[in-house]
Amino acid sequence: MWGFELRREIEVPLKRQIYLAIKEQIVAGKLRAGEALPSTRQLAEELKISRNTVNEAFDMLLAEGFVVSRQGAPTRIAEGVAVHTEKKEVARQREEQPLPLLADFRTGQPELRRFPNYLWQQISIKAFREMSNDMLGYTGPQGLPSLRFEISSWLYRSKGLVVDPLDIFITAGATHALSVIAHLLYRQDQAIIVEDPTNIEMLQSFINKGYQVKRVPVDEFGLLTDKLPRISGPVYVTPSHQFPLGGILPADRRAALIRFARENDSYIVEDDYDSEFRYDGDPVSPLYAMDPDRVIYIGTFSKVLFPALRIGYVILPHCHQERWRYLRTHTDVQNPPFEQAALAEFLRTRKFDRHIRSMRKLYRERRQALLTALKASFGDRWRLWGDAAGLHLAVEFEDMQFDPSFKDMCRSNRIRITPVEYHAIAKGLHANKLLFGYGHLEPQQIEDGLAVLKAFLIARGYMSSARLAPLK
Template sequence: MWNIILKREKEISLSRQLFYSIKKLILEGKITAGEALPSSRGLAKNLSVSRSTVCEAYDMLITEGFVVSRQGAPTKVKEGLYLEKYHTKAIANETSQPSFSTDFKTGQPDVSCFPRYLWNQLLYKSCEKLQDKDLGYFTTAGYEPLREEISQWLFRTRGILAKPQDIFITTGTTQALNLFVQMLSKEGLPFAVEDPCHLGIIEILKNRKIPFLGIPVDENGIRTEQLENWDFSTVYVTPSHQFPLGGILPAERRAELIRLARKQNFYIIEDDYDSEFRYGGAPITPLYSMDCESVLYAGTFSKTMYPALRVGFVVLPPPLHAQWLHLRKYFDVQNPIIEQAALAEFLSQRKLDKYVQKICQLYGEKRQLLLKSILQCFGKEVCLLGDTSGLHLVLQIPGVCFNEGFIAKSQAFGIRVYPIEHYCIRKGNHSDKLMLGYGHLHVDEIHQSVLRLYDFIMKNSIY
């Protein structure tokens, strides 16, 4: 009857299969409004199932309002359930990622080196130690032992004093920036961002329809003198390793930025995205160390551990604590507890310190191989910009123009690489520069990747 086919080998029960089948026929109009369903006994015999299976399916139809049943009367289909077929436009599968034979993507660490066995042990042991209360809605601020360990981590790796009560756990810098934009925006005043800068903050501001102004960047970071003649709600900077050009904001500009923040009453967002990886000395001390009242510090473990961990943190002055907690509570409440507990133990045992030391040495070797390959392929006419830190470098080829069209052409050729212009608000000032990410590259593929990029540029008469 109705060509219903029930499959006994499926995980879905026969009664639910029958419910879905009749529901579908009703919505398609193949069982019309007012039409009586067959008796449970008759349908059971027809489908070779027990009567109780049919009764369960009918009960589900009654509960969800598809049919009505009255004492002594047959079960009938309700009115107004027919839905005409609706054809939607095909939507591209956003989850599929194109593959590239040569990939200089930025911000991707080498996760193959991460100590998975140790991490798995910590996850298990941390879960065992957690109490029942920890598995509930515990605190929006974050797991207290983790906040304490991050405080110590910042002191021994960055030299800054951050109290545990000023540290709040996030799911990463993107979430932190979203909440900062909500907290700090002022009617009629723009955000100031570096130009060029990370596209993430630009997209967040655009999505919230908040005006922003790009402040030019040179080899030393944001040009603070350009801020003097404007009023801002907030200034966003990457002073320890400017993204994407790689400069370090010098002390005099840092002091000038703080003076302006105090004078004009705005906050500074400091995005410290990868300064752990420095190959020519100790990590740069954050701007936060100069003024913990004007600077909001955002850090992440996505680069030092692995991006899918989704754990970061912010350091906030006390006047912003209540507002942050309120917004975070109605954003997503809190981070998963087990990962926080495991990370607290990872920090407590100094395992992260040792891992960063190990991986930093590997990244330094990759950087040297990349530099050597660039000089071999492109020659000494090119320039390499930025501090010896992070997971990318900037290649400048004087006289060459890398625009948005270059991105499409290179990707069609199987190469992913982005010009600095891609990150610029005002176009035209950095058209001869490319950003080459190398953190994820295998040592054995670096030279071949550079050679392939060089061949592409030569064949397309760009160089």
């Protein structure tokens, strides 16, 4: 009669099954307002269960107001509770396993196979065991003091930067840092001043917040400071290793940037995304060192350790700190403490320094392998941009043009590579350049990938097969 069956083999309690079945019919309008439910005894007999179970189900319906009940009268359906819902069926694309890539030159991908997994595990377990119960509660939007202390100490020993741990704020990575900074610096009708090309994904943080975008062109050394617009607004830069072209911003332009920020009462947002990996000398000193009151420094551990860690940090001028705490508290509250404690221990014991040294050596070799393979595949009809640093190369080709759609075209041919145009704001100025991420690739993968790419370029008419002939 009631059109439902109880299922004893599932984990949903019988009383809830009854409650759900009746409720569903009420909500769908199949049981109408004022209609009487059968007595609990009657229903219990019909369903062959205890009357108590039915009573509990009715109590739930009553507590939530789906039915009304008066002493001595039958339980009736309440007024105005039907909404006639029919869930729309959605045509779903099930998560399909894509075919494996034939060439994968994506940028910003560290080598995860060489991460000292076991060591990190041991350190995590130790950090976990030593963690007090208080740490299960809210531990604050700024991040664990122990981690901030260790980052400060690392900045000093690796870059000679003197930073008070109280000025360091832990983030969930560089993208997260930028999205909070976009809020922090926002003023009505504000523009963000950026290098062009820039990391177009990172720029979304500012666009989403409602900033206008003012582009400043770059040359092989980075941002052209004499092209800075005559407006006030924060400047987002990558001075240690311009993304994507790879320049190191020269000292006079650094000084010009600082003067620009001072004169316009504005701030420089310095993204130091991969400066640990420099192969022809020591890491470049951050712009931050030139004026800690005008520069917001963004550091991240995604590239030096692993992306899933979701820990980075910013160094903030004092005037922005209170607002930062407020924003963090009202967006994602804080980082979880476990990874923070493990990272603090990893830094304290200098395992971090050792890991960076070993990865720097590895990446230098891979970069060399890529240069050799480029020479073998493309002879001398290309030239390299930027400093010997980071996890990718920007390569200019003598007589090829790659528009932003090149990326998708490659992708559907199982090649992952990004043209510089993809990251350009003003299109057409960098159409002859491609980005080759190499950090995550074995030398053999680099060689094979380049062969696939070359064959593809020939097949699509980007270059003539004459070049297939070996060049010495």
